[in-house]
Structures are given as structure tokens and as C-alpha cells.
Amino acid sequence: MTNSEQELRRTSLYETHKASGAKMVPFAGYEMPVQYTGVIEEHNAVREAAGLFDVSHMGEFEARGKEAGAFIHKMVTNNVLRLEVGGVLYAAMCRTEGGIVDDLTVYRLDEERYMAVVNAANIEKDWEWMASHHAEDCEFENVSEQTGLLALQGPKAEPILAKLIPGGGDLAAIPYYGARYKNLAGCEVLVSRTGYTGEDGFELYCKSADAPALWEALMSEGEGEGLKPCGLGARDTLRTEMKYALYGNDIDESTHPLEAGLGWVVRYKAGDFIGREKLLALRAEGVKRKLVGFEMVDRGIPRHGAPILIDGEAAGEVTSGTMSPSLGKAIGIGYVPASNAEEGAALEIDIRGKARRAQIVKTPFYKKTETE
Template identity: 50%
Template sequence: MEGLKKTPLFELHNKLGAKIVEFGGWAMPVQYSSILEEHRAVRERVGIFDVSHMGEISVRGRDAFDFLQYILTNNMGKLEPGKIVYSLMLYENGGTVDDFLVYQIGENDYLLVVNASNTEKDFNWIREHAHGFEVEVNNISSMYGEVAVQGPMAEVTLQKLTDFELGSIPYYEFRHNVMLLGIEVLISRTGYTGEDGFEVYMAPDKAGKLWEEIMEAGKEYGILPCGLGTRDTLRFEARMPLYGHELDENTTPLEAGLSFAVSFDKDFIGKDALLREKEDGLKKKLVGFEMVDKGIPRKDYEVYKDGAKIGYVTTGTHSPTLDKNIGLAYVKPDYAKIGEEFDIMIRGKANRAVVVKTPFYKRQA
């Protein structure tokens, strides 16, 4: 793990016996016990993740709102202090620079929480396009440690550590200056698992103490530390995109089924390309599929129909929740209808699959 960046919780992961892997330039835990056990803990009880590798970029100044309107696809007018919106940032050709969450901290003060592997790229892209706007852009990632507490028992677990009424935070909102056992945090009700849960941001030197306090508070509910392996199976069942899989510089939000995060009633970088795409029709479309044959699909496996290649798999695995082999794939739009059958090439052999409705998993409200 030499040369890799390490989160404030790295030594703690080693102590817990986590299997460490490289992810986006970081040394991160991929699993502690087993991906299956950790997955079930989050779906049924509560799990805690180290997400300190995520990037944080501050955009402040008189023109902050106008600037974000220009570089992001979603409408920043949906925001007010304490609210969060999901958005994408595009190249002129409509391809995706990144997808992330935007937190409005105050008037003309925004926090962008971006993908770890894209932090530097995003920061440079934002700075390059800030000319002509009165804004200050800073990469403040080193100022934060971050943990995600996810699952049906996430709220009761964290509530033990604070007098602040966590039930008062609606989904996709946050509060700052909340005290968890004397530690000041920013806490948001978001997540990447398909479950209820919270992301907790704190000073890096407080991360270890907070992790241990949350583990203690969640003990009676069967809390487990969870790694990147589980984070991936959970987000995938909930059909949440992962940059480098469902999104990249050659993929538009319309192809990825993310048009809800695109506001065409304003100007933004990449808008013209998306309008042309709407007019000309999509070249590919993201679909969910279930294997009819026994094979497990994996990223980059080719998709065929009647002997002709029609697409490729972006993510595939055995779903712990559904106990089925499922995947996401980009295919030509003609083959994207529910019930459509095609073949996934697994080790040179055609394995039948059928297009199904997504998300594969949706929690009961």
C-alpha cells in the first residue's frame, strides 16, 4: 500500500483485520468479515463505512449561484441553506466529468462532495471555468473525515450520541454544528445504499473516536463495519451509478437514465449536446437485466443479440438481497424494453439474460 493516500481511519481498519485494496489512489477496506454479512447488516440493521476518501470542494462568492448554474446540470434554484441536490458536471460534448452532491451551506456558499478518484480532475475543471465569475474555489478535502451510517437502525444508533433530534432532518437535507458526544459534525440524511442513513463529516483527528463511539452505540443492533465491496453491491441493487462504470466521459446523463438531474430551462456546459441527443435519439441506453442462465455477469462483458454485439455490461454480480445474478448494461435502444432477451458473453459462452425493471431493490418507506 506504499504511495497510496490513507484516510484518518486507516490504522483502525488494520486493527479490525480489514482486507485493504487500492481504490482511486487510496488504500481502502474492501471487506472486514464478508461482503454478504456486511450487505445483510445494512439491509436489515445498520452498518458503518469509512468514506473519508470522498472529495470536498468549496465554491463561495458573489457569483457562486450563477457559476454553479453554468457548470452543473441540475437547477441550483432548488437549493436553500441546509438542502442538498444531486447533479452532474459535463463536457461540451455531453459526456460526464463527474456526478456528485451539492450542499448549500449559506448564501453564496456551497460544498460539492465529489467522487474520490475524480477530486483533482473536478477541482481543476471547476477552477478553469471560473474565469469571469467572482467566486473562490478551494479543495478542502483534507479538512474532513467522513463516515456513513446506513440501514434501518441508523437513526436510533446515532440518536444515542446526540441531543439533536435527528428525525427532524428530512431526506437530502443536512445540519451543521451538530454535537455528537462533544464532537462537532455536519450531518446529512443521504446515502449510497438504498437504505435510510446519514453521512457524518468531522475534523480528521476526531474520526477514530467517533467511529468507535458509533460502533459502541450500534452494538445492540448488530452494527458491522462495512467495506467498498458491500458499498458496491448495495448501491448497485438500488441502481445508483458509479463513475467509471455507469458514467464516464463518453456517457451522457440521458443515456444513464439521469434526466431528473438535468434542468433544460437554464444554460449549462453540455446543454447543446444533450438537446441534439434528444433530437437525434440516444445511441445507447442503460438497462437492468437478470440472468436466465447460471453465469454471473461482470463489468465489460459483451452483450449480444442474434450473434451481433449490441452493448456491454457496466456492473454485474450476484445480488445478496434478491439471491439472483443481475447486472446493468448499455445496449442499443431497440433492445432496452422490459422483457427483451439477449446474451451475455461469459468466458466465450453465450448466457441468456432478460431486461427487468430497476431499481432491483427499493426499501419499504
């Protein structure tokens, strides 16, 4: 066993994954399931029925106190001040110079209690960045270790979850990007109607120690509905079909929200936040490159890092790409010059030294109504 293997961390579901036949891989410092039975089968389960993911590696920070809302608001691009209790929003967190520190969701759990949910690979970096700005009148705590997180995603997610709550729990009352505390299988769970797949579904925050019992309860109630355990492989194909950004692939500190297509989560009028001035300047200047989605015309699968060519010249880079299980086509995401970012524009992708034709298409790549 090498050192890097010894240092990998495990979620409380590690034994459950091993017993379910998962193939484990290193991801963001954790040993995580990449697949159980097969990426395509798991992907299709989420699109057609439901899938259950362990995403306990994600980080959770809690801010409590009078200034908690103002503190989180200052750190992120979206308007945290408008959040009501039980509300959730998606945002970017930027450096003063506009580079993306992380993308995250923010929950208002109570009047003076907020939670920021960050990418696993960025927990330490985000913690340092946020803690260095945090207000006197606010407690700020990293609760990642004690928090378990399951994602139940797919058209059958709600009926499956309802089976765990006597009387069904009135899940229909939880709006998209809303969250409520519920008792599930004897565990206190924050039920959030959010996800990373493009399907209806929930993210379920619980005590880390409760995660295995919650997983088992969901699997046994859900099996008859077609629920399958899903790994990070399917999570990636599902999010790519929606063109949801993956930190470290599509966005990082060298990219800013406007070019990454995240302008919709930047709220300039709601008060100051870190990076606001720079983003205002960038907006006034006009964005020079854009993150677009494309489909391959020629054979080949675009992969992260492959050069994008326009008129034979290097013009950008692929940030994510895969064979789309739902569309049966090779699709990709990448940055191109804003002057060449129109839908229908021709690109070439350099795959192993050969230029292969591709075309910019409308995103998300996958639209629910087309297949129903």
C-alpha cells in the first residue's frame, strides 16, 4: 500500500459500499465509489427511476449568530440576504480579482443560522479563505466530519422518500431549492430539493453516523421502484449532460463566473461581496471567452485538456467531455472566444493529434421533455 492510499479518507458508508460491490477510487482525498454495477446502468436508473449517491465527502460549514447572514453574503456572489429560513441558493465564491475559489450552495437553516456546502477538494482552502474574513459577531464551524450527505435523485425520488415518513411527510410542499427538517428512519435529516443530475430529487443531510441506516432504509424501500446505488461515474455523466460546472474541471481560480456561464448567480445590487468590483469591470469590458457545450460531429470523445481549434488554430480547451448515455453522442464543455461562441458554430477538437469536427449546441444537452 502506498502512502497516498493510506492517507485517503473514508465516509461512514465505506463498508456499505464495499458490501454492495462498489469499485472504489481516490477522489478529492476520499476513497469513493466510482460505480457499483456500471456507469451507464446507474446513469439510466437516475433518468428513468432513481439513484442513491453517497456524497458525504462534500464539506459543510455552519455560520451562527446575528452577523451570520451578512458574513456569508459578503463571501459569495448570490444574494444571501434574500434567503428565507428553509431557502437554498447556488453561488460562486470569488477572490477579490474575480477568480472562483469554489462554487457552493448556501442554506438558511434558521433565522441566524446558515450552512455553506462546498466541494470536498476545496474544504481546507475554503475554510481558510472564509475564516480569514469572518465577522466577530458570528460563530463559524466546519461540520464536514460529522455530516453525512446522500443524494436521492430521479423521477421516483419523492415517492421513495415519502415511504420513509409516516404520512408521507408532505414532501410536495418542499419547493425546488428549498429544505426542511424531517425524521427519516429514526434520523433527523435536512431534506433539500436540490441535486446535480437534472432530475427531481433530494439531498439528505444527516449525522455522519446515521448515514448507513438511512442508506439501508432508502435502498430497501426503493428497490421495488428501480432505485440503484450510484457512483461518481454516473454523477459525472449526469451533470455533464446538464452542463453543470465541476470545480477543478470547468471552473477554478483562473476562471471567473461571467465567462463560466454563472452570471445568473452574481447579484451586484444586493450589496457588496468579495470580487464585486472586479466582476463589474469585467462585465463592462465584455467577456472575452465563454464556456460552451458542443457535440462531436466526427467520431471521438472529447476529454478534459484537449485543445479546441477554430480555423486550425488553438482557441481554447475542453474542460469536460464524455459519451452521453442519454443522448448516445459524444459531448463536451470548453472555453472558446466570445466571438465564436454562437450556437451552431463549428469547432474542431484535437483528440490524440487529430482534428475532429464538433459543433456548439444549446445546453443543457439533455432535456427531460424530449425523451418522455
